[in-house]
Amino acid sequence: MPAEKENGGQGIRTVQRALDILACFSEAQSELNLTQISEKIGLAKSTTTRLLATLEQNGYVEKDLSTLKYRLGKTIYYLGHIAGKSIELKTIAKPIMDKLRDETKETINLHILDGTHRVCIEQSLGLNTISHSIKIGAKHPLWAGAGGKAILAFQDDEFIKTVLEGAVNPREELINELKEIKTTYFCSSIDEEEIGSSAVSAPIFNLDGVVKASLSISGPTSRFSQENIKHYQKIVKDAAILISSKMGYFHEES
Incomplete structure (x- = not known):
């Protein structure tokens, strides 16, 4: 049971960190590089990279291969559109x-x-x-x-x-x-x-x-x-x- 609670706590922290990444973006800063994101959320680049990879796989962020900067992905747009309609x-x-x-x-x-x-x-x-x-x-x-x-x-x-x-x-x-x-x-x-x-x-x-x-x-x-x-x-x-x-x-x- 203690191990289960520990894993649950780790999962919650991971979710929170992913949400923190999404919250980094704004109208004024619609594109950010890895360093900027890791500094904003206070995490090591290695951890930030893993989180970004998962978010990218699910369409929550997109990476521009020419500038290596990230921006919010199409999934965020679709969810926002659904929320707006509701x-x-x-x-x-x-x-x-x-x-x-x-x-x-x-x-x-x-x-x-x-x-x-x-x-x-x-x-x-x-x-x-x-x-x-x-x-x-x-x-x-x-x-x-x-x-x-x-x-x-x-x-x-x-x-x-x-x-x-x-x-x-x-x-x-x-x-x-x-x-x-x-x-x-x-x-x-x-x-x-x-x-x-x-x-x-x-x-x-x-x-x-x-x-x-x-x-x-x-x-x-x-x-x-x-x-x-x-x-x-x-x-x-x-x-x-x-x-x-x-x-x-x-x-x-x-």
Whole structure:
């Protein structure tokens, strides 16, 4: 029995060391050589080499024979893709939306891309006597309203061109605004889609870094002062980044 326990402990250490190797890689350091890896995990090169060989055999790492550097392998990508698919956006977003609603007292909406439109799939209704709400499941244009523009800004040029062909708002102004959204990661709309209602929104990124959803704070225009808008821009962006990270997206601060 003692020998069995000892072997079990050794197995656990081996697994942990293998996981430590995988954790060495990052977006900033996507390729590492043997020396760098052994130094990062604090193991001898001989032990590190054996672990890397096993990981390579199973597709968890790949070795570039020309540079002798290692990178994460296809198995990691496949597992990440499966994990991303299994994560339900609404399940992740709802508690974050409720918290944002409690903080602002305004309605929080979760939009997703649907063809050349957006659809609200989840909502945390505002706590004020007069609140703004939209029908869940109804289609809305991407070019009007903060929730739509936060998604549209991160689509490819051809898609944006197609969407803007049906826009009522001035095309040049929209193009400039979309460029700004890609820099700031938030946008606002005042009396844009509906007179008397305003919103602030931010994009949500999926595991692959693609924007297919957005998070919005919406309410009566009378409560959207410049001071409130500025505050909402920060907190909705932070909330959207949190949802994105829980979806598997890595956000690197500039």
